[in-house]
Amino acid sequence: MAYDSNNVFAKILRGEIPCKKVYEDEFALAFHDIAPDAPVHVLVVPKIDCVSFDDFSQIASAEFMKEFFSSVQKVAKELGLQENGYRIITNHGPDASQTVHHFHVHILGGKNLGRLLP
Numbered sequence: 001m002a003y004d005s006n007n008v009f010a011k012i013l014r015g016e017i018p019c020k021k022v023y024e025d026e027f028a029l030a031f032h033d034i035a036p037d038a039p040v041h042v043l044v045v046p047k048i049d050c051v052s053f054d055d056f057s058q059i060a061s062a063e064f065m066k067e068f069f070s071s072v073q074k075v076a077k078e079l080g081l082q083e084n085g086y087r088i089i090t091n092h093g094p095d096a097s098q099t100v101h102h103f104h105v106h107i108l109g110g111k112n113l114g115r116l117l118p
């Protein structure tokens with residue numbers, strides 16, 4: 001799938017749509033999910049045009065990947081999730097039900113999340 005710069009996260013990154021921001025650096029923007037699936041549900045979005053993890057892993061430099069995942073860890077820490085735990089999820093493609101086609105990592109926490117799939 002080709003990257004479409006009209007996707008909702010690209011618009012959020014450009015400031016065209018508001019978000020409840022929790023963290024930003026030169027590699028990533030993190031904000032609360034509009035329809036949370038857990039008491040804490042934050043999305044971390046890299047500042048690079050890529051459709052999904054699969055795309056990101058081929059496009060992004062090793063340095064960018066390192067910095068991006070470091071940002072994910074910083075966000076989880078700043079959200080106070082380190083001690084009790086959290087889950088990170090990223091969906092690639094239709095079988096994973098990906099709905100927004102700009103790579104993003106979900107951080108979920110704030111309660112015991114149970115097993116991976118219901």
Ligand code: 5GP
Nearest residue numbers: 008019031032033034035091097098099100
């Ligand atoms: P996916 O299904 O692609 O892994 O996750 C997309 C996520 O983006 C969903 O959890 C959905 O609730 C969230 N989302 C969709 N549109 C918006 C929006 O405009 N603002 C925010 N903050 N989250 C959104």
